[in-house]
Amino acid sequence: MRPKVSASLRDSLVAEMSNLRAFAVSLCGDKERADDLVQETLFKAWNHLDSFREGTNLKAWLFTILRNTYFSERRKRRREVEDADGSYAARLSTHPEQYGHMDMQDFRNVLTRLPADQREALILVGAAGFSYEEAADICGCAVGTIKSRVNRARNRLADMLGLSESDVAPEDSPTAPIGIPRTA
Amino acid sequence: MQANPADRGLSVDEQAKKKDRRPKTPGASKIMDQSAEAQGKLQHNAAPETNMEDGLTLNLQAHIGRHVRALFDEVAREPIPDRLLQLLKDLERSGDK
Structure with missing residues (x-):
């Protein structure tokens, strides 16, 4: 017998679907597969709604189901195709030339080359709006592990993009400072 | 864009005097305010947090x-x-x- 789902819980589920999709795409880098993941997540969530306590963090609960689904499928797949991600990364291991600035496509490319656990931590904390503590709960690891994954992810991105301080102007400052005399 | 290194050691007053050589225009004081701000940011960039x-x-x-x-x-x-x-x-x- 399926639990009767309250209208408010259903609405919250729908409201989180956009975020779930975005998370799924960032994990697997493929929209078709991401939608499969969301579909599976919804299905599982629906059938286990009795184990969810209303009023607690639905978003974190859904994200947990999705990432567990993703990583367990990935483990199965990796047994079949040996280190698919590793060989993919190796093919692309040439450093991009120094970019004057990076566009979103560059960024999307390097993001897919991060190790999955680092990418996951960076997205959860940096984009999906979870605290380090929540992200640790979702991933089933220590808070310190999440922090170090986020740090390594950022460093690796900066490294792969050849980013340095001189490429990055503070958001609110003009590129060319006004009114500073060039000659004495 | 880098500030003239020679300007780095100057006090704010001395820098302001240098800027005084530019023609006075309406809004000049605003430009000076911005430049003082930009100068601060340049120094920030020189030793980023x-x-x-x-x-x-x-x-x-x-x-x-x-x-x-x-x-x-x-x-x-x-x-x-x-x-x-x-x-x-x-x-x-x-x-x-």
Whole structure:
């Protein structure tokens, strides 16, 4: 017998679907597969709604189901195709030339080359709006592990993009400072 | 754009005097305010704040953060595919039985 789902819980589920999709795409880098993941997540969530306590963090609960689904499928797949991600990364291991600035496509490319656990931590904390503590709960690891994954992810991105301080102007400052005399 | 290194050691007053050589125009004081501000930022850039644990400057961290969020939001703003909405309807129907 399926639990009767309250209208408010259903609405919250729908409201989180956009975020779930975005998370799924960032994990697997493929929209078709991401939608499969969301579909599976919804299905599982629906059938286990009795184990969810209303009023607690639905978003974190859904994200947990999705990432567990993703990583367990990935483990199965990796047994079949040996280190698919590793060989993919190796093919692309040439450093991009120094970019004057990076566009979103560059960024999307390097993001897919991060190790999955680092990418996951960076997205959860940096984009999906979870605290380090929540992200640790979702991933089933220590808070310190999440922090170090986020740090390594950022460093690796900066490294792969050849980013340095001189490429990055503070958001609110003009590129060319006004009114500073060039000659004495 | 780098400030003239010779200006680095000058006090704010001395720098202001240098700028006084420029023709006075309406709004000149505003320009001077901006330049003082820009000067402060240049000095900030010369020795950017670094998160020691991370090894990246705060500017770089923020830069990467903006891109991560932009990518995520780009997908999150897309309409939900029909097949997912349909699944939800099917699940609800099965729950009503």
